[in-house]
Amino acid sequence: MKVEDIKKILVIGAGTMGHGIAELAAIAGYQVYLSDVSQDILNSAMDKVKWSLTKLKERGTIKEDVETVLQRIRPVVGLDKTVSDADFSIEAITEKIDVKRQTFAKLDELLPPHAILATNTSSLPVSKIAEATKRPDKVVGMHYFNPPALMPLVEVMKGDKTSDETAKVTYELAKKLGKQPIMINKDIPGYVVNRILGGINIASCIVVEKKLADIKEVDAVARYKLGFPMGVFELLDYTGIDVAYYISKSREELGVKDDIPICSLIVEKFKNNELGVKSGKGFYTYPGPGKYVKP
Ligand code: NAI
Numbered sequence: 001m002k003v004e005d006i007k008k009i010l011v012i013g014a015g016t017m018g019h020g021i022a023e024l025a026a027i028a029g030y031q032v033y034l035s036d037v038s039q040d041i042l043n044s045a046m047d048k049v050k051w052s053l054t055k056l057k058e059r060g061t062i063k064e065d066v067e068t069v070l071q072r073i074r075p076v077v078g079l080d081k082t083v084s085d086a087d088f089s090i091e092a093i094t095e096k097i098d099v100k101r102q103t104f105a106k107l108d109e110l111l112p113p114h115a116i117l118a119t120n121t122s123s124l125p126v127s128k129i130a131e132a133t134k135r136p137d138k139v140v141g142m143h144y145f146n147p148p149a150l151m152p153l154v155e156v157m158k159g160d161k162t163s164d165e166t167a168k169v170t171y172e173l174a175k176k177l178g179k180q181p182i183m184i185n186k187d188i189p190g191y192v193v194n195r196i197l198g199g200i201n202i203a204s205c206i207v208v209e210k211k212l213a214d215i216k217e218v219d220a221v222a223r224y225k226l227g228f229p230m231g232v233f234e235l236l237d238y239t240g241i242d243v244a245y246y247i248s249k250s251r252e253e254l255g256v257k258d259d260i261p262i263c264s265l266i267v268e269k270f271k272n273n274e275l276g277v278k279s280g281k282g283f284y285t286y287p288g289p290g291k292y293v294k295p
Contacts, residue, residue, distance in 0.1 A: 001087070001114045003167070003172035007031060010111070011084035012079065012103060013093035014045035016240060016278070017120055020148035021090055023049045024177045026072040027062055027149075033083045035076045042075035048075070049073065051150055079103070084110045088173065090142055092120040095246040100124065101132035108133035116166050118142035122194055123247040126159035127187050127236050136161035139212075140170045141184075146239055155191040157184040194247070204232040205263035215283050219295075233283035234295055236266065237276030245270040 007030070011022040015034035022034040022045075040116050053066040062069065076082050083089075089107055093099060116138045119129050130139035140158030154174040158167050167183060174181035183193055190198060196236050202219045203247065213221075219231020228235075236244055248262035269275070269282055276282030277292045284295035 001116070005114070006169075006173060008033065008088075010035065010083045010089040012036075012089060012091045012106075012121075014042055014075070014106070016146060016243075017091065017144060017148060018090075018092035019048050020052070020146070021092055021120065021144055022073050023052055023069075024148050024179075025090075026069045027056075027158075028177050030072065031078050032073045033086060034073050035079055036085065039077055042077065046070070046073070046075060052075065052147070055281040056149065072090050077221060079106050079110060081110065084112070086111055088116050088118065088169075089183060090118045092119060092144075095122060095124065095243060097124050097128060104129055104132040104139065106137060113286045116140060116169060118170060119268035120144055122243065123190050125187050125189050126157055127161065130161060131161045131203055137163040138166050140166050141187075141191065142170050142174065142181075143193075145193070151259045152180045153193070154181045155184055155193060156181050157187065157191055159187045183253045190247075198247075200232060201236065201266075202261060202263055205265050208265060231295075237282035237284055237286075237295075238292065239276070240278055241266055241275045242278075248291050252261075 009025045009030045010033040010034045014034050018034065022032045025032045025124050034042065034045060036045065050066060053062065053069055055064050056062045089111060091100065091103055093103060100121065104117060112157055117133065118140050119126060120143055121129065121141065126139060126141040130136035133139055136159065139159055141155065142164050143155040143157065145151035145153055156167060156171045156174060171181045171183055207213050207218055208215055215233040219234050222228040222231045230238060244266050273279060274281045277286055278290055280286050280289040287293060
């Protein structure tokens, strides 16, 4: 398959990442199916896409009318024959290997043989997800950053059996979506960015645990010395503390041995259901669930 053959894109999961990926694909002119488990979630996702498109239009980033772009996205509850003409799918559901494998098995049944099945997983091995399908050569990692409409980098990562053609088409699709892709030729859970970020998170966590500095001070270092757009703890809140927790847990369950242990502060916040911006409280406190103001 060539990148020009891609006409319809299916995004599975309409949460933090999925709605943004669907938005990107619609801006680039693709017909998009956006799937999630309930109509309520899809309605809220479409509201967020509309809000974001309106901002992009105000800034002159998009030329077309908001409604024209929005109409390219078709929300779909569940996964059934409705989506069976998609040429490329991007999965952005919960970071749990069993749930992802079930979804990939379903996608394998539903989508045409030429379709590429990409995952936005942050930490799971692409090869383990690909095993759930009969087309592991067409399964690939395509890792976006939050918010997908604004963050330029996309990591394209090959699983053990991903073909060169699949990786190339995915890389080219990322470029068509206006992104700057990088190619990672080995299946390394956490890709490159999250391995580096994981190391920074754990180092920051140790500083706070040992009471050498508090979270605000660590975040000031990240912003004013390291030049990060957000502090370390601010970014964890923004991403979702549950996401960071599941990333570490999934690696543990899969027996992924590496040098990035789980941060005890993340475990504590997760257990208290303080998940960051999405719950209204995390390392910082926000005006309400889902309401982000810079701490
Ligand atoms: P989220 O929790 O905001 O959204 C996940 C969505 O998937 C929810 O709306 C949920 O209802 C839906 N879902 C769950 N099971 C489903 C199924 N079987 N079929 C259809 N929809 C289903 O999660 P978020 O943050 O968007 O993360 C999604 C994926 O993207 C995860 O793999 C995560 O590791 C990865 N990721 C997250 C980033 C972030 O900054 N939040 C950045 C890059 C990757």
